[in-house]
Amino acid sequence: MPWIQLSLQTDSKHFEQYEDALLEAGALSVTASDNADQPILEPAPGETPIWEDVCVTGLFEADTDIKQAISILKHSLGVDKLSTLQQTELEDQEWARAWMEHFQPMPFGQRLWVCPDGFEPPEPDAVNMRLDPGLAFGTGTHPTTALCLEWLDGQPLENCTILDYGCGSGILAIAALLLGAQSAYCVDNDPQALTATVDNADKNQVVSQIKTCLPDELPDIQSDVCVANILAGPLKSLAPTLALHTRPGGRLILSGILRDQAEDVRQHYQQWFDMRDAVFKEDWTRLEGIRK
Numbered sequence: 001m002p003w004i005q006l007s008l009q010t011d012s013k014h015f016e017q018y019e020d021a022l023l024e025a026g027a028l029s030v031t032a033s034d035n036a037d038q039p040i041l042e043p044a045p046g047e048t049p050i051w052e053d054v055c056v057t058g059l060f061e062a063d064t065d066i067k068q069a070i071s072i073l074k075h076s077l078g079v080d081k082l083s084t085l086q087q088t089e090l091e092d093q094e095w096a097r098a099w100m101e102h103f104q105p106m107p108f109g110q111r112l113w114v115c116p117d118g119f120e121p122p123e124p125d126a127v128n129m130r131l132d133p134g135l136a137f138g139t140g141t142h143p144t145t146a147l148c149l150e151w152l153d154g155q156p157l158e159n160c161t162i163l164d165y166g167c168g169s170g171i172l173a174i175a176a177l178l179l180g181a182q183s184a185y186c187v188d189n190d191p192q193a194l195t196a197t198v199d200n201a202d203k204n205q206v207v208s209q210i211k212t213c214l215p216d217e218l219p220d221i222q223s224d225v226c227v228a229n230i231l232a233g234p235l236k237s238l239a240p241t242l243a244l245h246t247r248p249g250g251r252l253i254l255s256g257i258l259r260d261q262a263e264d265v266r267q268h269y270q271q272w273f274d275m276r277d278a279v280f281k282e283d284w285t286r287l288e289g290i291r292k
Helices: 011-022 066-077 081-084 093-104 143-153 171-178 189-201 232-244 259-269
Strands: 002-011 031-035 053-059 084-092 106-108 112-116 126-132 161-163 184-187 209-211 223-229 245-259 272-273 279-281 283-291
Touching: 002 011, 002 066, 002 081, 002 223, 011 031, 011 053, 011 066, 066 081, 084 279, 106 143, 112 143, 112 171, 126 171, 126 189, 143 171, 143 245, 143 279, 143 283, 161 171, 161 232, 171 184, 171 189, 171 209, 171 223, 189 209, 223 232, 232 245, 232 259, 245 259, 259 283
Parallel strands: 112 126, 161 184, 161 223, 184 209, 223 245
Antiparallel strands: 002 053, 002 084, 031 053, 106 112, 245 283, 272 283, 279 283
């Protein structure tokens, strides 16, 4: 039986109103997509970026009373707001195929695999990280995450303390622990990210080795390895903080940086770190430094 999608067009100011209305109408999930080909590259710290023109889509089970759902939407939003309403059906096989095309087991370096739920690890003897794409904020599919995972795979991490600043799903910290690190501090300004990190750590049986916190709750620790996969603007402002929390001789990895931003970010860290040559993947950059 098919799934049913209801899609509406709106602007960024009304996105949450439309999201709430679709959930009230019985949607299992709500997604937003760009309705005007507008790129978003550099949101401010703590800001949830959204496009000016948004297509908001709710996914409903096949046996949902769609007439009733639309009636709820009319009551919540008003009849005039439903002029852009589109209803589509998505067959189970199409839905599963789309999911599998986006989330498949992926190798990073020589040892590490990220395996979404529902897949058997292609190499059972490898270091296999289980990740739920429905919960995670990072899955390894983006070049910046891949750059960091590939670096971690090639490092001696035994007995190391990791600081994952801007942890999102916790994917980098969890990978480091599975690769031999002793403990990890996971920091994010979004409480949902911290929840995702704990859930993913529990799934990978390393939850006892992590501590999660908001930025102003980070204790006075110095890490052996500090990783921050954020964006160039926040990374520049965080340079003193990340330096403070990296021990002398400790290693720093930065990503989330566009190629033409790399030198600017690099210069912000040279006061505290001996910075190495940048590594690029597509339009994205990884920077590495050793704490002076």
